[in-house]
Amino acid sequence: MLSIVIPVYNEQENIAPLLEALKSYTPADTEYLLVDDGSTDDTLKAILLFSGRDSNVKCISLSRNFGQQNALMAGLHYAKGDVIIIMDSDLQHPPALIPEMLRKINEGYDIVQTRRTGTQRIGVIKRISTYLFYKFINSVSDIRIETNAADFKAFTRKVLDNILKFEERDLFLRGVFSWVGFSTTTIDFEAPPRKYGTTKYSLGKMMILGLRGVTSFSLKPLRIAFLAGIIISLLAFCMGIYYFFVYFRGHTVPGWMSLMTAVLFLGGVQLLAIGLLGEYVAGLVTESKKRPLYLIKDTINIK
Numbered sequence: 383m384l385s386i387v388i389p390v391y392n393e394q395e396n397i398a399p400l401l402e403a404l405k406s407y408t409p410a411d412t413e414y415l416l417v418d419d420g421s422t423d424d425t426l427k428a429i430l431l432f433s434g435r436d437s438n439v440k441c442i443s444l445s446r447n448f449g450q451q452n453a454l455m456a457g458l459h460y461a462k463g464d465v466i467i468i469m470d471s472d473l474q475h476p477p478a479l480i481p482e483m484l485r486k487i488n489e490g491y492d493i494v495q496t497r498r499t500g501t502q503r504i505g506v507i508k509r510i511s512t513y514l515f516y517k518f519i520n521s522v523s524d525i526r527i528e529t530n531a532a533d534f535k536a537f538t539r540k541v542l543d544n545i546l547k548f549e550e551r552d553l554f555l556r557g558v559f560s561w562v563g564f565s566t567t568t569i570d571f572e573a574p575p576r577k578y579g580t581t582k583y584s585l586g587k588m589m590i591l592g593l594r595g596v597t598s599f600s601l602k603p604l605r606i607a608f609l610a611g612i613i614i615s616l617l618a619f620c621m622g623i624y625y626f627f628v629y630f631r632g633h634t635v636p637g638w639m640s641l642m643t644a645v646l647f648l649g650g651v652q653l654l655a656i657g658l659l660g661e662y663v664a665g666l667v668t669e670s671k672k673r674p675l676y677l678i679k680d681t682i683n684i685k
């Protein structure tokens with residue numbers, strides 16, 4: 383059996399076209415597990431239109447917006463299939479790719495990754511920030527995440543059972559899929575622009591996800607901050623000696639510019655290092671509270 387897990391957040395116009403498209407590319411006994419991530423529009427109503435006459439269309443309704451990653455985890459906890467697919471609900475992850483993904487699973491791969499090769503009309507800021515993010519995460523962490531990896535994947539029950547063992551709070555699923563290993567293959571696809579609705583990922587939300595991705599898979603940034611501190615202090619020390627001699631040779635140094643530069647530069651580096659430290663400490667705090675990842679308000683067609 384195949385399970386398709388789809389997090390949805392205010393996607394009322396996308397539900398019908400998505401489910402209809404999925405039907406034509408999936409086997410008859412597929413379960414469609416939609417996780418309503420606290421939508422405030424008519425998403426739930428749109429789902430009910432389908433779930434009323436088709437018991438394979440299932441829904442988990444979360445009590446509020448918990449974010450895409452947690453919504454995905456909620457869906458994964460309930461997925462019953464031998465093969466599981468996760469995808470976005472906005473048709474940017476083309477259902478037409480599913481047969482090829484299933485073929486790869488049948489060939490013996492445990493994880494089938496997908497990679498966006500180009501999104502038409504994607505914003506410049508998003509494109510640049512995505513590029514920088516993957517460059518950064520791959521250079522500082524021990525895992526390798528494919529550039530432009532999408533949360534559109536197929537994997538086997540074996541992989542899911544292992545992922546469900548993760549008990550961490552702020553899970554970064556893209557990292558987890560790379561961390562667990564198993565035989566993996568990647569398919570490229572062209573992501574079409576969103577037809578209905580707008581992106582639910584603001585630049586701020588993306589930066590938080592990115593920071594989580596980096597700090598939950600690597601301790602290197604902490605060391606980089608430490609190293610940067612040492613290098614800058616050494617530079618400041620050399621500068622001090624240089625100005626000492628310049629002073630005695632009688633050159634009066636205007637001084638203000640160099641002083642300000644040094645102060646501002648040091649201040650900036652310190653703030654950055656403290657912020658980074660704070661992110662790791664925040665991770666500890668959240669982790670130690672052991673709060674649930676999500677709360678369920680209601681379920682439809684789930685036994």
Ligand code: UDP
Binds near residue numbers: 392448449
């Ligand atoms: N999503 C969610 N909760 C959120 C934000 C997004 O469940 O808090 C879902 C959203 O409905 C969509 C998927 O996550 O199915 C990806 O979001 P979106 O398409 O807005 O991101 P983008 O493709 O612009 O990166």
Ligand code: MG
Binds near residue numbers: 470
């Ligand atoms: Mg999208």
